[in-house]
Amino acid sequence: MLHVKFFAKARDVVGSSVSEIPWSDGQSVLQLKQALTEKHPGLQPMISRLLIAVNNDYAADDAAIRTGDEVACFPPVSGG
Amino acid sequence: MLHVKFFAKARDVVGSSVSEIPWSDGQSVLQLKQALTEKHPGLQPMISRLLIAVNNDYAADDAAIRTGDEVACFPPVSGG
Amino acid sequence: MFALTQTPIDYHALTESVRSSKSGAVVLFLGTVREMTEGRRTVALEYEGYPQMAEAKLAELESRARSRWPIDQVAIIHRLGHLELGEISVAIAVSCPHRKQAFEAGQFLIDELKVSVPIWKKENWDDGTTEWVHPS
Amino acid sequence: MFALTQTPIDYHALTESVRSSKSGAVVLFLGTVREMTEGRRTVALEYEGYPQMAEAKLAELESRARSRWPIDQVAIIHRLGHLELGEISVAIAVSCPHRKQAFEAGQFLIDELKVSVPIWKKENWDDGTTEWVHPS
Numbered sequence: 213m214l215h216v217k218f219f220a221k222a223r224d225v226v227g228s229s230v231s232e233i234p235w236s237d238g239q240s241v242l243q244l245k246q247a248l249t250e251k252h253p254g255l256q257p258m259i260s261r262l263l264i265a266v267n268n269d270y271a272a273d274d275a276a277i278r279t280g281d282e283v284a285c286f287p288p289v290s291g292g
Numbered sequence: 293m294l295h296v297k298f299f300a301k302a303r304d305v306v307g308s309s310v311s312e313i314p315w316s317d318g319q320s321v322l323q324l325k326q327a328l329t330e331k332h333p334g335l336q337p338m339i340s341r342l343l344i345a346v347n348n349d350y351a352a353d354d355a356a357i358r359t360g361d362e363v364a365c366f367p368p369v370s371g372g
Numbered sequence: 373m374f375a376l377t378q379t380p381i382d383y384h385a386l387t388e389s390v391r392s393s394k395s396g397a398v399v400l401f402l403g404t405v406r407e408m409t410e411g412r413r414t415v416a417l418e419y420e421g422y423p424q425m426a427e428a429k430l431a432e433l434e435s436r437a438r439s440r441w442p443i444d445q446v447a448i449i450h451r452l453g454h455l456e457l458g459e460i461s462v463a464i465a466v467s468c469p470h471r472k473q474a475f476e477a478g479q480f481l482i483d484e485l486k487v488s489v490p491i492w493k494k495e496n497w498d499d500g501t502t503e504w505v506h507p508s
Numbered sequence: 509m510f511a512l513t514q515t516p517i518d519y520h521a522l523t524e525s526v527r528s529s530k531s532g533a534v535v536l537f538l539g540t541v542r543e544m545t546e547g548r549r550t551v552a553l554e555y556e557g558y559p560q561m562a563e564a565k566l567a568e569l570e571s572r573a574r575s576r577w578p579i580d581q582v583a584i585i586h587r588l589g590h591l592e593l594g595e596i597s598v599a600i601a602v603s604c605p606h607r608k609q610a611f612e613a614g615q616f617l618i619d620e621l622k623v624s625v626p627i628w629k630k631e632n633w634d635d636g637t638t639e640w641v642h643p644s
Contacts, residue, residue, distance in 0.1 A: 219492060220494075224504075265425055268424060269428070282424070287492065290491070301640040345558075366558065369627055372539050384520040392594065393542060393543040393594040398538040400523070400537075401536075406605060457529040467540075474537075
């Protein structure tokens with residue numbers, strides 16, 4: 213299982229700050245986005261804008277994720 | 293008489309913060325510089341860099357000065 | 373020094389922390405909650421952060437700034453939670469030998485913070501609605 | 509607000525004086541007494557001013573800045589007299605709706621202050637000599 217954290221509007225839409233996604237080591241960020249929208253259809257309209265962070269850095273769609281990784285899903289940042 | 297204030301190195305060189313210069317209304321800033329170097333020869337080496345302010349603004353060499361004007365003589369500013 | 377805080381930002385302490393006789397210039401930037409945005413009236417903002425990643429991205433931001441300017445010291449603090457009008461959301465203090473460096477580094481740090489550090493802002497408009505802010 | 513002062517500058521009060529909910533950005537610049545200048549060691553600075561003209565030139569400076577940026581509030585204070593290493597010689601605080609404006613206005617104000625406001629600085633070098641500073 214992959215432990216995924218949600219922030220901001222993504223958390224509001226999912227209705228929870230964390231989700232457990234079935235996972236095989238080496239699957240990509242793009243595959244995670246697909247899995248997230250299947251489990252949480254509310255994310256579908258915003259998935260193209262959502263960012264995935266792996267181990268505290270932004271990850272591209274083709275990056276691989278391992279089950280022990282720190283993973284988060286959120287919209288573009290708007291701090292400051 | 294024209295009442296001229298000195299600041300910074302100009303004051304140090306003159307040895308006083310003020311000087312009285314004989315004056316006729318309408319003489320120019322350039323004429324003031326000549327009168328100042330005659331009365332205070334120590335100003336001669338720096339006269340080309342000295343600034344004259346009339347009524348709280350910088351004055352060009354051809355500006356006219358009247359005896360009641362607020363007049364000051366000082367080097368380029370270096371605050372901040 | 374980087375910090376995320378739920379309590380009001382003490383920018384005086386932050387500024388003091390970057391002062392030194394090696395530097396001739398200190399620039400402090402404060403982001404504050406502005407009432408009007410494109411004709412709409414804000415009554416409050418809510419800030420949410422992802423603390424562990426925010427800390428990592430702030431450290432990376434400092435390295436990038438130090439590679440471009442001879443920064444003496446830098447300190448950044450971002451507020452999280454509920455902020456009323458006029459309150460300070462972020463404070464960045466930077467000291468450099470000369471003023472141009474300090475201005476450039478300060479502007480770089482806030483510009484980049486706004487695109488790379490995982491913090492999000494929610495508007496509370498005066499009509500009672502709330503809305504997560506999309507970066508422009 | 510413009511002031512020349514013989515006592516240490518309270519930049520916290522100065523900064524508070526420009527904050528408002530009309531502004532999203534505050535920039536504070538502090539000039540501080542730096543120890544090393546081109547390899548020479550300073551032990552102290554003396555600042556002298558021409559107060560009535562300084563006030564007139566600072567007011568003119570504010571007008572010029574306001575004609576270029578949508579400045580909400582601005583406050584400038586310059587220290588005169590004897591300053592030790594690390595002390596603050598000048599503080600400029602400016603608030604604007606957006607940050608780029610505040611950075612640009614702040615940099616303009618200190619750049620122009622240094623060329624137009626009648627204040628002079630004398631170096632006290634560590635070899636015991638003193639020297640009026642020629643602007644570069």
